[in-house]
Amino acid sequence: MGAALAIFFTFSIFSILIFIGFRQILLTQENEDVKETLFGVANRLNNETGSLSKEAVYMALGGMYTSTPIEMDDEFDQRNLAYGQPSNFQDTIFAKMNEEGVMVRVYSPTSRLLFESKQKDIPFERTAQPVVVPIDINGAQGLQGTMPIYSKRTQQLIGYIQVTSEMANYYRTNERVFFALVTINILALIFSSILGYMLAVNFLKPIKQITNTMNDIRKDTQSTSRIEFAEGNDELTHLSNVFNDMLDKMQQYIEQQKQFVEDVSHELRTPVAVMEGHLKLLNRWGKDDPEILDESLLASLQEIERMKSLVQEMLDLSRAEQVEIHYKNEKTAIRPLVLQTVNNFKMIYPDFVFNLDDAIDGEVYVPIYRNHLEQILIILMDNAVKYSTDRQEVHVSIAVENQELNIAIQDFGEGMTQEDTEKIFNRFYRVDKARSRHKGGNGLGLAIARELLTGYKGSISVNSVLGYGSIFRIKLPLYQELNDQEAQEIENTVK
Secondary structure, eight states: OHHHHHHHHHHHHHHHHHHHHHHHHHHHHHHHHHHHHHHHHHHHHTTOSSOOOHHHHHHHTGGGOSOOSSOOOHHHHHHHHHTTOOSSOOSHHHHHHTSTTEEEEEEOTTOOEEEESSOOOOOOOOOSSOEEEEEEETTEEEEEEEEEEEOTTTOOEEEEEEEEEOOHHHHHHHHHHHHHHHHHHHHHHHHHHHHHHHHHHHHHHHHHHHHHHHHHHHHOTTOOOOOOOOOOOSHHHHHHHHHHHHHHHHHHHHHHHHHHHHHHHHHHHHHHHHHHHHHHHHHHTGGGOHHHHHHHHHHHHHHHHHHHHHHHHHHHHHHHTTHHHHSTTOOEEHHHHHHHHHHHHHHHOTTSEEEEEEOOOSOOEESSOHHHHHHHHHHHHHHHHHTOOSSOEEEEEEEEETTEEEEEEEEOSSOOOHHHHHHTTSTTOOSSHHHHHHTTOOSOHHHHHHHHHHHTTOEEEEEEETTTEEEEEEEEEOOOOOOHHHHHHHHHHHO
């Protein structure tokens, strides 16, 4: 409704301004008509050499009328007809003299009335030059023009002309224009109301959807309700997109927290149960048996270490989900890091053979925090060592292709089935739960690696054949220097 009123008031203001301007134009035109009549009549009368007489005026003007308010003798009437003057107007001046509300008077130099086209009680005042002034005629505004008449031949004053206009056309046209504008304004109000209602419904529909979606989320934080909108390029469509993206991220964070709690609860249940069993055993009678005491304490300490490892890995996983916020401007030189990691494993596992295939020319940087990339390499190489069998050999290769860094880590151990390769990056998933637990794994390493790489716009994949080993492949975009504007845009996006 507010939009409709705004449109209506705007249109009304413009209508008023147009009406005022139109009135001024009409008033100016009336003024010009009076002047034109004055000079037109003067041009018909200024051929006389002496003062104007009734006969001369009626010779020029009076024959235009079938009757005249001033009585003339028969001799004048005969002369008038002899000149063959027409009985109706033949040119513009006569037409203007005959308009409704227009009166023409001619006076002698001594202010004696010689001619009048209509009988009106209008005062006359002599002037030395042509003037047009507003006057009051029966309570309404009119115009009166007065000018002296000078002979063309002698340049002597021979009389005066007075033209009075009641501006009938002006008032009639004003009424018509006013009525038309009022009608148009009423139609504009109706049209703007309909248009405003349609616009309001159209514009408020996405806002109503946003409100309904927010109410759904407020009632149920797990709600998957989203804003439905048509494709477009307006602000509301953009707002709906951003709002849906925000809800998706919130839903993702909620699911992650929920998964985190469920996973921790599930994984801690076993070590807590083991510790509880040993403590109950010791509490009942085991504390008096040194062998049982040592065994229970050793098992409890092992479970505590597993719990510490699990908590640390869960914290690492939680941090991995936020690398876009905390590590957005990091970069790391790839060759020295990979070389250092391989050398460290050679020292830790002297029985293994570690081969490094370096296909990089020059120094290459990737947009990732150094410790995170090192953590990913350690996770993959540690798994390669753990799951190797008879052939204790690990191959590492690095190369650049299509502005991407490719790292491959290959082992020749147990391998996996196709079903396992599809689930290996899930949290707490183990190919062989009994053997994996025996080797000290919690099933979080590969999930941490995937979360870290996803945060840095990278990816990880695996190809494996059961009984022949696996190849894990990492892809990361190369580091590119950003200009100030791009860096600011990224920073604003993150905020």
